[in-house]
Amino acid sequence: xxxxxxxxKAMLDGADGAAxxxxxELLIRYxxxxxxxxxxxTNNVAGVPGSAPAWVKDYYAADGGDYRxxxxxxxxxxxxVVDVPRMNAxxxxxxxxxxxxxxxxxxxxxxxxxxxxxxxxxxxAHGIQILKTCTPYLAGNVPVMGEHLAWMESSAVVxxxxxxxxxxxxxxxxxxxxxxLAKRIPDWGFHTDQFRLGQHHVDVQxxxxxxxxxxxxxxxxxxxxxxxxxxxxxxxxxASLIRHKHFxxxxxxxxxxxxxxMVGITPEARSIETAFGGAMRGERFVYDAAARRRIYETxxxxxxxxxxxxxMLGCPHYSIEQIAxxxxxxxxxxxxANCALWVxxxxxxxxxxxxxxxxxxxxxxGAYLMTDTCSAISQAVxxxxxxxxxxxxxxxxxxxxxxxxxxxxxTTAECIDAACTGKWKGRLS
Amino acid sequence: MSEVIDKPRVVIRGRKVVGGxxxxxAMVSRETISGWGGVNPMxxxxxxxxxxxxxxxxxxxxxxxxxxxxxxxxxxxFHMARLKGMAPLAMVFNIMTTKAALGAVVMxxxxxxxxxxxxxxxxxxxxxxxxxxxxxxxSVWSTKPDR
Numbered sequence: 316x317x318x319x320x321x322x323x324k325a326m327l328d329g330a331d332g333a334a335x336x337x338x339x340e341l342l343i344r345y346x347x348x349x350x351x352x353x354x355x356x357t358n359n360v361a362g363v364p365g366s367a368p369a370w371v372k373d374y375y376a377a378d379g380g381d382y383r384x385x386x387x388x389x390x391x392x393x394x395x396v397v398d399v400p401r402m403n404a405x406x407x408x409x410x411x412x413x414x415x416x417x418x419x420x421x422x423x424x425x426x427x428x429x430x431x432x433x434x435x436x437x438x439x440a441h442g443i444q445i446l447k448t449c450t451p452y453l454a455g456n457v458p459v460m461g462e463h464l465a466w467m468e469s470s471a472v473v474x475x476x477x478x479x480x481x482x483x484x485x486x487x488x489x490x491x492x493x494x495x496l497a498k499r500i501p502d503w504g505f506h507t508d509q510f511r512l513g514q515h516h517v518d519v520q521x522x523x524x525x526x527x528x529x530x531x532x533x534x535x536x537x538x539x540x541x542x543x544x545x546x547x548x549x550x551x552x553x554a555s556l557i558r559h560k561h562f563x564x565x566x567x568x569x570x571x572x573x574x575x576x577m578v579g580i581t582p583e584a585r586s587i588e589t590a591f592g593g594a595m596r597g598e599r600f601v602y603d604a605a606a607r608r609r610i611y612e613t614x615x616x617x618x619x620x621x622x623x624x625x626x627m628l629g630c631p632h633y634s635i636e637q638i639a640x641x642x643x644x645x646x647x648x649x650x651x652a653n654c655a656l657w658v659x660x661x662x663x664x665x666x667x668x669x670x671x672x673x674x675x676x677x678x679x680x681g682a683y684l685m686t687d688t689c690s691a692i693s694q695a696v697x698x699x700x701x702x703x704x705x706x707x708x709x710x711x712x713x714x715x716x717x718x719x720x721x722x723x724x725x726t727t728a729e730c731i732d733a734a735c736t737g738k739w740k741g742r743l744s
Numbered sequence: 745m746s747e748v749i750d751k752p753r754v755v756i757r758g759r760k761v762v763g764g765x766x767x768x769x770a771m772v773s774r775e776t777i778s779g780w781g782g783v784n785p786m787x788x789x790x791x792x793x794x795x796x797x798x799x800x801x802x803x804x805x806x807x808x809x810x811x812x813x814x815x816x817x818x819x820x821x822f823h824m825a826r827l828k829g830m831a832p833l834a835m836v837f838n839i840m841t842t843k844a845a846l847g848a849v850v851m852x853x854x855x856x857x858x859x860x861x862x863x864x865x866x867x868x869x870x871x872x873x874x875x876x877x878x879x880x881x882x883s884v885w886s887t888k889p890d891r
Binding site for chain 2: 341344345348349350363371374389392466467468469472484485486487488489490503504541542567568570571616617691712713715716717
């Protein structure tokens with residue numbers, strides 16, 4: 316049973332209003348499902364509060380079918396509709412369903428766009444920051460070590476836990492929406508010291524020194540350790556923000572990795588002993604040349620065509636460093652007539668890309684720099700897409716399955732070459 | 745009320761995740777399940793590439809699986825499946841995660857974990873399974889019992 320503090324009891328009794336009361340009721344059901352004994356306070360929440368496609372609003376038509384109805388009935392899983400005030404916690408909206416200006420290029424209808432605009436106005440009116448990205452840490456919300464968060468988005472969660480040393484479980488839509496009101500989340504899992512210790516060892520025996528290699532290693536690690544915590548040692552080098560971003564997203568997709576330790580690299584893994592909280596335990600997985608080839612083949616296993624008609628970059632959302640690289644690779648070239656190139660980032664990063672001229676370089680080449688979403692989230696690909704090339708192990712895991720298309724995984728340079736030639740020439744060196 | 749005539753083949757005991765009682769045909773997955781990107785909530789069908797149950801729907805089945813993986817959209821997708829009437833009737837899983845816990849809560853289906861026997865070893869697809877979340881029991885019959 317979960318024990319409540321006096322302020323929590325007051326919230327449950329309705330002292331802070333009906334919406335916060337409903338939020339506490341849901342959080343208690345959730346804490347009891349987990350087997351948590353108490354809550355932890357949080358003032359850093361990232362989710363997708365209240366945004367909904369038209370059919371979900373229609374489902375709640377009898378309740379008004381508006382933001383209030385969706386937030387009450389879906390986000391708070393409440394049987395009654397309540398007034399939804401401004402959020403109490405520092406709250407951020409993660410990725411959304413379409414680009415705010417290029418939505419027609421994405422094939423969105425006027426109705427869907429009107430729905431998007433109305434949701435966004437509600438989100439802003441409820442005091443929730445419009446970050447509209449899967450990378451909140453690149454758009455103004457960088458947590459600190461030890462900070463308790465309630466974040467959605469598996470790639471952001473694994474980044475916050477592993478690279479920063481902040482503390483969050485992989486929360487869901489309903490728990491984050493409730494936490495925005497109650498400023499509480501169950502004290503379970505990654506909020507506790509013991510849970511953060513390594514469980515299995517991954518011995519890296521081939522050089523992993525580029526974003527392409529880090530992505531494949533991440534995909535291997537997730538597949539190997541599933542939802543447990545790996546401790547990675549060996550030939551991993553050249554750590555950087557974008558490599559961690561790519562690695563974690565891949566590991567969270569092929570398995571359910573929400574935290575990893577890289578010895579000598581990540582903050583809670585100064586040594587093997589620190590990472591495991593004692594002696595090594597669990598299984599030992601070896602990432603060698605054969606494993607690397609097997610992962611490459613797995614990532615390239617959906618389909619056989621090498622005629623690429625779509626290239627998507629920006630999963631997780633591209634950093635300004637990656638946009639600069641993409642712009643340098645494509646400057647002076649043109650996207651092939653049979654192909655399209657869409658690059659995704661956050662609005663905050665796009666502002667910098669605009670200032671640097673990268674947005675225009677991409678546009679001059681026939682590509683688009685888009686924000687808010689990606690092809691998987693929006694389920695939007697250029698019309699007639701049959702084969703997509705991607706530089707993200709996470710996106711190649713999801714997009715072909717979701718859109719019933721073929722997928723190819725390679726380096727950013729290979730992807731941009733494919734965009735400019737319509738042909739896939741990617742090979743594992 | 746008629747007596748239960750057929751005794752269950754086995755009764756598993758575990759911990760309540762969500763209370764309530766439901767019974768139906770089992771769908772057993774030996775692989776973990778992704779929600780967002782792994783399931784079509786409109787039909788309850790598993791769509792993940794290379795998944796052993798790709799193309800099959802858990803709608804109105806008792807879903808027995810190791811645990812949840814993947815995107816944090818797990819609960820949201822299963823919640824949408826509930827709105828569409830495509831949720832499982834009940835769930836049994838081995839590995840507790842925030843995704844599976846929250847998904848079970850918002851689907852409002854009887855759910856049990858921390859079992860005294862591995863449900864993946866004991867329950868087969870097609871078995872008739874009764875999940876009593878409040879009592880923490882999972883009763884398994886090879887065929888639907890006469891009542």
